[in-house]
Each structure stands twice: as C-alpha cells, then as structure tokens.
Amino acid sequence: MSSGRHLAILVLLALGAMAVPAHAATIQIVMENLVVSPAEVSAKVGDTIEWVNKDILAHTATARNGDFDVTLAPKQTATLVLKKAGTVDYYCRYHPNMKAVLKIAP
Template sequence: MTPDLLSRRQLLMTGAAVLAGGASARAHNGKVHVMIENLGFQPADIDVKAGETIEWINRDPFAHTATVKGGWEVLIPPGKSATHVATADDTVGYYCRFHPNMTGRIKVVA
C-alpha cells in the first residue's frame, strides 16, 4: 500500500471506531444528535446526562416522532430538527408513532 492510501485507510478505520462507540452522537455544541435517515434513528441507542439536549435531525421526506409510551413525544417534521431536554427519568425506549418499527433507546448516565 502506498503511504497516501494507508493514511486514508487509517482515517476511515478511526472514523468507524468512533461511530461504533457512539461518540458521533455528541457534537461540539453540547447537544446529542440523532440523525433520522431511511426510516431509522442513527445512532439508535444514546447515552446522555440529565439536562443535556437531544436533537433529532430528520433527513427523510416525511414526518417522524420520538415517542415514549405513556410519556412524552417530539414531532420532527421532514427536513427539520426537534429537541428534548433529558431528565433523570429518561432512561427509556422510544419509537416513531408513524413508523413503529423505528425504535431507539435513551440511557441517562452520570
């Protein structure tokens, strides 16, 4: 392998490791980001601290929700984003009310 190709490969491997570890959800602005694409939450499982903001960014052409059964719901219009501030009680599973096969999990950590 050429040095240039090796550097690119190492960069890709590092990026894959970061994605696998869930670190990609946390951005520099303190929000925990969840992308919605192709009828899925990415990442589906996130760790947050109480008081942190979760931001869902909808890249699909139709609306979705982040719905906690018996709890709260966030409507995320197509091409838009919506937020929820995590509380200590937010270790929950959630789903899209419009597409119930879309599921995610929020775990509140110290």
C-alpha cells in the same frame, strides 16, 4: 510568611475548593431512510437531544413511558432537554419499526 504570599495561598485554596460545573452536551440523533441513528444513546440529565429528520416523511420520537412525544416535520430538527434519569425506549408513531433507546444518567 509574608502577607502577599499568605493571600496567594488563600486564593489558590479558594479556587481549588470551587466546584466546576459540568457542561451539558447536545447529542444529535438522525432519522434517515426510516432508521434512527444511533439506535442507542447514553446521555445525562441536562443534556439536549437534537433529533434531525432527513427524510421526506414526518417522524416522531415518542417515549413508551410517556416522558416525551416530539413531532418532526420532514427535513426539520427538534430538541429536548433531558429532565430525569432512566432508560427510555422510544419509537416513531408513524413508523413503529423505527425504535431507539436513551440511557440517561443522573
């Protein structure tokens, strides 16, 4: 086998052995007309949740387990990077009927 061909095979093997990192996603959740949409989201650790408040009222995204408490002023956006796996129920402290669930995979 020629040395050039041998080198090409080694390079291909090395490239194949490299792990390709997964790209984190940004998932948008809209709060509008006192409704959280979508009400259930599946995400992964490292993904970013972007809440968009389209209402003229302030809202929160408050985790029942204490993992996060994000306040959104009217017509504002807030983001949160997910740090741990699990199912998190959250709601708006100002409007408790606004409820949603994040299912976070490792």
